[in-house]
Amino acid sequence: DAGVIQSPRHEVTEMGQEVTLRCKPISGHNSLFWYRQTMMRGLELLIYFNNNVPIDDSGMPEDRFSAKMPNASFSTLKIQPSEPRDSAVYFCASSSTGGNQPQHFGDGTRLSIL
């Protein structure tokens, strides 16, 4: 079975540019999560969706960040405009709905903003 698929794996862009990260969750999973991982702060939840609806976006750092889930098999995380401090690894994860479900992570997008 295919796991969570993220693209691109690496992105290098200049400050001020728009960045779009993409995620395809595991088929049948109702919940989707976006995380950011840095050495300083570890793995932080940015936003999560249930049945394509954003449930909690309290982790989104600021208005420059936005996320959408137009259907059950696709989500995007967009940063506009990007800044050097946004450089990190961004992970997408999916799970079945439920309070004790394991989360299945993609291999992340390593984002570098110059």
Add this chain to the structure above:
Amino acid sequence: SQKIEQNSEALNIQEGKTATLTCNYTNYSPAYLQWYRQDPGRGPVFLLLIRENEKEKRKERLKVTFDTTLKQSLFHITASQPADSATYLCALERSFQKLVFGTGTRLLVSP
């Protein structure tokens, strides 16, 4: 404030020994706790979940304990192998479906 602590220093052990990793937390009352493994350049991979009413959980060479009084979980790998070398993350339920992760402990198993 809420905090999850894992040893930030790497744990070095010899092959065949038991590795024990610690996860301490404050100001949480999680209904469950999860452990994940992360290899360089890869996403975390789920290993085990333990509920608040469970003292211990086992899976093959892995064992997890959960002490809600001490606010601590211990993660054990018995008969460790070089292939067990990775970073191990604990994660607590913060609210429904929201996990908060520790910063992880890097384990190095030498042949």
